[in-house]
Structures are given as C-alpha cells and as structure tokens.
Amino acid sequence: MTEKHWLDYLAALGSIATPILVLALTAIGWKLRRRVERQLELEDKLREDRITIYNHILEPFIILLMTDAAWQHDKQNRARDKSDIALGKMLSLEYRKIAFKLSLVGSDAVVLAYNDLFQHFYSQGEAPNASEENLKIMMGLLGRFLLEIRRSMGNEATQLNQWQMLEWFITDARKWRNT
Template sequence: MTSANWIQYLTAVGSIATPILVLLLSALGWRFKRQFERQIELENKLRDDRIDIYNKLLEPFIILFMSDTAWESDKKTKNLDKGDYAAKKMLSLEYRRIAFKMSLTGSDGVVFAYNNLMQYFYNSEEQKKEGQLKAQMELLGKFLLEIRKSMGNEATELDNWDMCEWWMSDLSKIKNGEIN
C-alpha cells in the first residue's frame, strides 16, 4: 500500500507541476522571443542611421577620387579645386558631428578603419612619401570593406582592393606600384 500512496503522491505532484512548468517555460520563451525581436528592430533602425552616416562620411573621398572631367562638369563646383573642396568638407563642423555619430554607432571594425584612414590624411609627412595613392586606396578600401561587413556581409570574400576596383580604372597599376 505504501508504494501505491507514493505513486499517487507523485502523480498528484506531476499533474500540478506540469502546467506550472509549461507556464514558466512559455513565459521564458516569450521573453526571449520579445528580446530577440527588439534586438532585430533596433538593428534595422541602426542600419538606416548607419547608411546615412556612412554616405556623408564617404562624400569627401568620393570627391577626391572622382575624375577631373566629372568634377569639372558639375556647374556648382566647376571653378573649385576638388582637393580643397574635399578638405574643407572634412574639416567642417558638420563633418565632425557625423564622424562623432559614426564613432557611437559604427562597428568596431568601421571605427578602426576610419581612424586609420583619417590619421593617414592628418599626417602630412605620410602623404609626401612615394606610393601615397596606393596607401590611400588601401585604407579607403579597408574602410569600405568594414562598412560592408557592418551592413550584414560579414562572410564577404572581397578584399580592400575589390571594394575600389569598380570605380577606379587604374587600380591594378596603383596596386602594383606603377602609379604613385
């Protein structure tokens, strides 16, 4: 008889514990699901902000490396030196604000690559060395590659040179040191 009481007791505890356990597990599952959905929602919003920030940060570099013909064909900038124009943009308060936003919202890789790129441009001695164009393209390509990775393409097989090849006609010559 005692074993029957023990089985009845176990059955009674099991019938009470099962719904409680299911309720607790459901609550935990709902909480994790909600947290995951919130994380995705924040990432999507952050992605839109990052795209805007990255576009604004890249503008002076786009200007620097665009062809002279394209630069001169723009009626607003026809009589301006593109190097001076790009430098003025990079030194503006608005550009600094955008860079500050990037340092808060960008991935570590993007921030490191941007820091390296900007330190190169700040260091006037580096720019006077032979092969400066190659160094600039390597750093800009690395920055673009890190942006690509931060936008969800972490497993990309592209390298920093591949990121610049589509818009630079002489990139292979620059890469091989034929153009400085």
Template sequence: MSTGAETTILSVVTAIGAVSTPIIVLILSAVGWKYRQSIERRIKMDEVMRDDRISVYNDILDPFIMLLMTEEAWQRDKKNKNIDKDKLAVDRMLSIEYRRYSFKLSLVGSDGVVLAFNNLMQYVYNMSEIENAKPYDLMILLGSLLLEIRKSMGNDATVIDSWGMLDWFITDARKIKNEYLQS
C-alpha cells in the first residue's frame, strides 16, 4: 500500500516540477531582462549626460580657478591687463548666469558633486562671518569638489585625496597642507 501512495506522491511532485520549472525560468528571465535594461539605460544616460556635466563643471569651477591663479599668471595674458581677477571672479559667482550654472549642476551633477558644491558655496557665502577663516579651509572644500567631480566622471576607485586634487594648480599646496596638518 505504501508503494502505491509513494508512486502517487512522486507522480504529483514530478508533475508540479514539470509545470513549475518553465514558469520559474520565465520569471527569472524576465527579472534578468528587466535588470539588464535598467543597467543599459543608466549607462546610456551617463553617456548622454557626460558632455553636459563636463560643461557645467567647467562653468562652476571657472571663478575658483581665477581666485587661485597667481597674479603673475593672470597678467601674463594680455587681455587681462588692468583687470582685477579677484573682483571678476566674485562678480561671476554673484551673477545670474552663475546661478543658472549652479541650478543646472543640481540637476545633472552626482549627489557627491552637488553636496561638495553646496558645502563650498555655504563656506563662501559665510566667509565674512566665519572667525579666523583660513585659506586652507576653502582649499579643502574646493579639493573635495574636484575629487567628487573626478569620481562622477568614472574614477570611482581613485586613491587621490582632496589635497592631491590641488597639487597640480596651486604652487604651494603641499606647504599649505603641512601647515594645516600641524595646526
């Protein structure tokens, strides 16, 4: 008697397996296809937005590049004779055009870039209220922004820190870093 019951149970389990296997394969295939589509869409969006991001990043960084440029380097360009680079940089940062760049950054920038830019701008807005504001505070924030931009452009695994992002364009960046670390 138990052999017939075991055969019946085995037949039922076999039938359930035969019916459920194609359904499970179909469901897993659909989930895999949906996941692949999601990844492909994200990659395509990143490719489309890459040029736009580069343009916005350049526009956002322009005044900071001017502020950190030496006067000698600024005056080397003949079109900059008798132009106060610091005033020009601040005027650009206060312009409606810069606000448009900032707004666009908030739309196309990665979360890390937007947060680093927000931190930098909050510092700039409050510089007159911050007691004992030091140039390296601004440098750390700018270096963090540059690092986040680097990461958003595909260098997620970078080993460079925010100070390392400044070495190439601030002559005494390492000296300032050492002073910062000793204070």
C-alpha cells in the first residue's frame, strides 16, 4: 500500500468543497437578486402613489402661481379669488390627509423640503409678510420642494437648482433669484 500524500487529501477536500461552495454562492446570489427585484417592485408601486400625492400637494401652489389672465380664462374661475381657493385647499381635511400620506411615502428629502416650506408659512402667522425678501424665501423653498420631488422620481443626478425649477412658470424667477 502506498502512503497518502498531503496533495491527495487536498484534492479530495477540493472535490467535496467545490460543489458545496458553488451551491452556497448560488443561494446567496439568488437571495440578493430577489431582494433587489423586490425593492424595484416596491419602488414601482410607490412611484404611482407618489405621483398622485405630489399632484394633490402641488395643486394649491399651481393655483397661487398662475397668472391672473390664465386663472380668469376659465369661466368658472372668473368670480373666484385664486388665493382664497388655494388657501381653502391647503386648509382642507383632504389636503391634510394627503400631506400625511406624503410623510409616509415621500423620500426623506421631499418630506424635509415640504416641512421647511410649511414651517415658513406657519412662522408667518395669520397675516403673512408680503415683503420681497419673504416672497424670495418662499419661492426658494418651493423650488427646493419641487427639486426634491424631481430627485425622488428618479432624477437623482439632476443638474438643476431650485430656481431653475421655477423658471418655466414664474415669469420673473430669475429676477427673484438675483435679488
């Protein structure tokens, strides 16, 4: 009988360990893949909810920032004050419910930007300060909120800033940015 050499033991161990190692790595890979797929499925489900919530949350701001000509263009709006309509929407129970949903499904950055915007409103009290500085602060906060919504919807690498988010619908956004 010949004596077993240490290389023979190593070869035997390798022939046993290789299938076990392959099986273990396959299981780990499958588990990681499944976790990523599940995360993507959840993000897809949340995306639709977020779009609906963001649209409702932004509606009063869209009304407030419409030009008077655009607001009056709709016959049913001619006798209505857009500020009263927007404020009424913001103070409604439905808006509060939607804001609560925002706090549950919005990204951290979106929720923080929304909080900052509304803390600014709350700090104004019953009679908001209509100074240029206050309006600039409010528009900057609204722009940041829009920018964070953009990022949460998949544009994380956006090169836009909060003022550029406002330029398409506020005619003098560049003037406000530069003051």
